[in-house]
Amino acid sequence: MADSTRFILVNTSHAGNVGAAARAMKVMGFTDLVLVQPRFPDVLVQEETVAMASGAADVLVRARVVPTLADALDGITWACATAMTPRDFGPPTFAPRPHFESLVGTGHRVALVFGPERTGLSNEDVYRCHACLSIPAEPAYGSLNLAQAVQVLAYEWRQALGGYAVQPRTAEPQWADGVAVQGALTHWQGVLERIGFLDPVAPKKLMPRLNQLLNRAQLTQEEVHILRGIARAVDGRPQQK
Amino acid sequence: MADSTRFILVNTSHAGNVGAAARAMKVMGFTDLVLVQPRFPDVLVQEETVAMASGAADVLVRARVVPTLADALDGITWACATAMTPRDFGPPTFAPRPHFESLVGTGHRVALVFGPERTGLSNEDVYRCHACLSIPAEPAYGSLNLAQAVQVLAYEWRQALGGYAVQPRTAEPQWADGVAVQGALTHWQGVLERIGFLDPVAPKKLMPRLNQLLNRAQLTQEEVHILRGIARAVDGRPQQK
Numbered sequence: 470m471a472d473s474t475r476f477i478l479v480n481t482s483h484a485g486n487v488g489a490a491a492r493a494m495k496v497m498g499f500t501d502l503v504l505v506q507p508r509f510p511d512v513l514v515q516e517e518t519v520a521m522a523s524g525a526a527d528v529l530v531r532a533r534v535v536p537t538l539a540d541a542l543d544g545i546t547w548a549c550a551t552a553m554t555p556r557d558f559g560p561p562t563f564a565p566r567p568h569f570e571s572l573v574g575t576g577h578r579v580a581l582v583f584g585p586e587r588t589g590l591s592n593e594d595v596y597r598c599h600a601c602l603s604i605p606a607e608p609a610y611g612s613l614n615l616a617q618a619v620q621v622l623a624y625e626w627r628q629a630l631g632g633y634a635v636q637p638r639t640a641e642p643q644w645a646d647g648v649a650v651q652g653a654l655t656h657w658q659g660v661l662e663r664i665g666f667l668d669p670v671a672p673k674k675l676m677p678r679l680n681q682l683l684n685r686a687q688l689t690q691e692e693v694h695i696l697r698g699i700a701r702a703v704d705g706r707p708q709q710k
Numbered sequence: 711m712a713d714s715t716r717f718i719l720v721n722t723s724h725a726g727n728v729g730a731a732a733r734a735m736k737v738m739g740f741t742d743l744v745l746v747q748p749r750f751p752d753v754l755v756q757e758e759t760v761a762m763a764s765g766a767a768d769v770l771v772r773a774r775v776v777p778t779l780a781d782a783l784d785g786i787t788w789a790c791a792t793a794m795t796p797r798d799f800g801p802p803t804f805a806p807r808p809h810f811e812s813l814v815g816t817g818h819r820v821a822l823v824f825g826p827e828r829t830g831l832s833n834e835d836v837y838r839c840h841a842c843l844s845i846p847a848e849p850a851y852g853s854l855n856l857a858q859a860v861q862v863l864a865y866e867w868r869q870a871l872g873g874y875a876v877q878p879r880t881a882e883p884q885w886a887d888g889v890a891v892q893g894a895l896t897h898w899q900g901v902l903e904r905i906g907f908l909d910p911v912a913p914k915k916l917m918p919r920l921n922q923l924l925n926r927a928q929l930t931q932e933e934v935h936i937l938r939g940i941a942r943a944v945d946g947r948p949q950q951k
Contacts, residue, residue, distance in 0.1 A: 493858055498848040524851060555879045564876045566869070604865070605874040607739040610765060617734055617861040620854070624845070624862050628807070633846040635805045638796045 488521025729762025730857030
């Protein structure tokens with residue numbers, strides 16, 4: 470199912486931001502980009518835009534350029550402004566996470582609306598929106614780059630929509646069971662006694678401490694073999710097959 | 711309290727990414743940046759770096775350049791690699807949100823480690839880390855720009871650490887109470903009867919429907935005044951003070 474979320478960039482100045490925004494959208498599975506009166510009418514085909522879009526050129530190809538935000542809102546039933554500037558009145562301000570959670574399942578067709586880099590959205594455009602989203606940030610600094618804001622909101626909205634699975638990058642570990650771990654510990658206990666590190670008459674808490682260390686480490690079967698191989702080597706015996 | 715989280719960029723190629731990463735960190739309240747053998751040794755003072763850092767030049771000034779990841783991990787007790795490439799073995803892979811939630815309150819000094827733009831982290835560097843973080847993304851595309859990945863993880867980690875408050879951008883609304891809303895409805899009911907839109911003999915569900923609309927709209931006191939002013943104007947009476 471094609472996702473219906475729209476990303477709207479109003480009066481964007483920097484070609485790099487348009488390209489980076491396209492990539493930020495696509496990596497989160499969104500493809501509907503609309504530009505409202507960008508500074509450069511040919512921004513979608515500028516070299517820097519295409520370079521920053523990386524593999525998201527198809528988002529640029531499908532993007533539309535329209536003259537006003539009102540034109541960009543066709544089919545949209547819930548428009549979220551990103552706005553930092555205080556104003557007399559306007560839609561209520563929310564952090565993205567709780568707002569997106571409340572928006573899931575409402576059936577709304579959602580747009581995320583981003584203003585110009587320097588000035589942010591005009592009052593007139595904010596009034597067209599249903600909610601203001603504010604990415605919680607360090608109060609003394611507080612301003613995300615445009616493309617970074619697109620990335621954070623695309624990520625948060627995708628998470629709210631159910632997200633993507635994380636692919637493990639390694640094979641499933643073959644965990645060692647309790648018998649294997651205790652076998653390694655017993656093996657090492659003998660070695661430690663023979664090398665004079667562990668006094669069997671006054672063992673203190675050495676073995677339970679090592680047991681805790683190994684439990685915390687969550688040994689694999691391979692690692693049990695390694696630890697027992699080292700124990701054998703310490704004992705001076707040739708390593709057995 | 712200064713935050714102890716460290717951001718480590720390994721073999722970064724693009725000056726713009728270093729600058730954008732500094733800004734992405736600072737906007738989330740992080741300031742400890744370490745570069746491991748960047749492509750350009752002077753990357754911290756290059757023009758593009760400083761331009762992309764915007765107001766985060768202080769992060770660049772304080773940043774260190776070191777020769778290996780091992781050098782960058784002084785004081786760090788939990789290193790999170792960001793890694794996409796499958797490998798034979800290595801730390802377990804997590805989505806950032808649940809991993810960060812489990813990391814809060816452990817007392818660890820955390821580093822987030824980012825690899826080179828094209829190739830990602832080497833196996834040797836991944837093995838130095840305690841966890842692999844994978845930002846869940848569209849499987850068919852799937853690769854965030856380096857600075858975007860820094861922004862998403864800085865944001866998620868800050869959220870896990872308790873986050874920042876969202877500042878409302880407008881004054882607290884003066885909500886209209888039930889009496890005010892019913893007053894406006896009764897006023898409009900009379901107007902609608904006089905203009906022939908509402909038949910008092912067969913009112914159907916018009917007034918309850920308008921009541922629901924107004925409840926959903928959550929009227930302010932100011933808006934009640936506006937709606938009653940319009941009702942008066944429809945009636946042809948001059949607007950009263």
